[in-house]
Amino acid sequence: MFDFGNANEGQQLAISTVDGPVLITAGPGTGKTFTLVQRAIYLIQECGVTPEQILMATFTEKAAKELITRITNELADRGISANIRNMSRT
Numbered sequence: 001m002f003d004f005g006n007a008n009e010g011q012q013l014a015i016s017t018v019d020g021p022v023l024i025t026a027g028p029g030t031g032k033t034f035t036l037v038q039r040a041i042y043l044i045q046e047c048g049v050t051p052e053q054i055l056m057a058t059f060t061e062k063a064a065k066e067l068i069t070r071i072t073n074e075l076a077d078r079g080i081s082a083n084i085r086n087m088s089r090t
């Protein structure tokens with residue numbers, strides 16, 4: 001059973017809906033990044049998707065680094081080792 005942590009009902013739905021696209025709209029600081037990170041973890045842990053099969057795009061280097069940190073930490077907490085890389089525009 002996947003550990004959704006603090007995720008609320010809507011977040012849990014966004015995290016675990018893997019059959020087709022999901023659009024998340026929410027205000028600042030409401031947990032969009034949290035939900036996105038958990039969604040990646042869910043795909044890896046529950047759906048057999050490898051980290052190499054997941055591409056995440058964001059607008060700034062800072063946001064990309066934040067995502068990498070959060071995903072790496074979350075995977076480590078769950079005992080999963082993976083190489084998460086940044087593919088930035090140079």
Ligand SMILES: Nc1ncnc2c1ncn2[C@@H]1O[C@H](COP(=O)(O)OP(=O)(O)OP(=O)(O)O)[C@@H](O)[C@H]1O
Pocket residue numbers: 006007008011026027028029030031032033034035
């Ligand atoms: N359901 C929840 N219960 C408690 N805390 C939560 C929940 N969802 C997210 N959080 C926490 O709220 C904080 C803000 O979440 P997050 O950074 O994901 O928001 P965001 O919408 O991506 O923010 P921003 O608009 O600034 O990019 C984080 O500390 C996150 O762990």
